[in-house]
Amino acid sequence: MFRNIVREITAGVREHNMKRLKKAVAIIRDESLTCAKCEALSVPIKGTHNKYRCLECNRQFANTKHDVGSMLSRNDCAEFYDKAVSHLKGEASVEADSNKDDDVISSIARF
Numbered sequence: 717m718f719r720n721i722v723r724e725i726t727a728g729v730r731e732h733n734m735k736r737l738k739k740a741v742a743i744i745r746d747e748s749l750t751c752a753k754c755e756a757l758s759v760p761i762k763g764t765h766n767k768y769r770c771l772e773c774n775r776q777f778a779n780t781k782h783d784v785g786s787m788l789s790r791n792d793c794a795e796f797y798d799k800a801v802s803h804l805k806g807e808a809s810v811e812a813d814s815n816k817d818d819d820v821i822s823s824i825a826r827f
């Protein structure tokens with residue numbers, strides 16, 4: 717009985733946290749820019765107002781003002797910043813890999 721309650725609470729918390737993580741990912745993605753050097757996603761750096769870091773080449777740069785810090789805290793998902801960034805990093809490397817495929821395909825097509 718008690719175990720079932722704990723299990724239900726744990727499942728509920730997990731689901732709630734997943735929602736917060738997804739929200740954090742959406743916010744960060746919305747506030748992100750494209751790296752001028754490698755065109756990968758560059759996420760706003762939490763704790764700054766206009767600094768971004770490229771997920772692919774790690775280049776850090778200043779650009780337009782972002783509001784990621786207050787947007788995350790307003791949506792109660794500030795603690796998910798790091799997780800959300802590594803999630804986006806995973807997506808970025810998947811995209812980079814598929815871009816490499818495109819490069820291969822286009823270089824083949826040129827022949």
Ligand SMILES: [Zn+2]
Binds near residue numbers: 752770772775
């Ligand atoms: Zn870059």
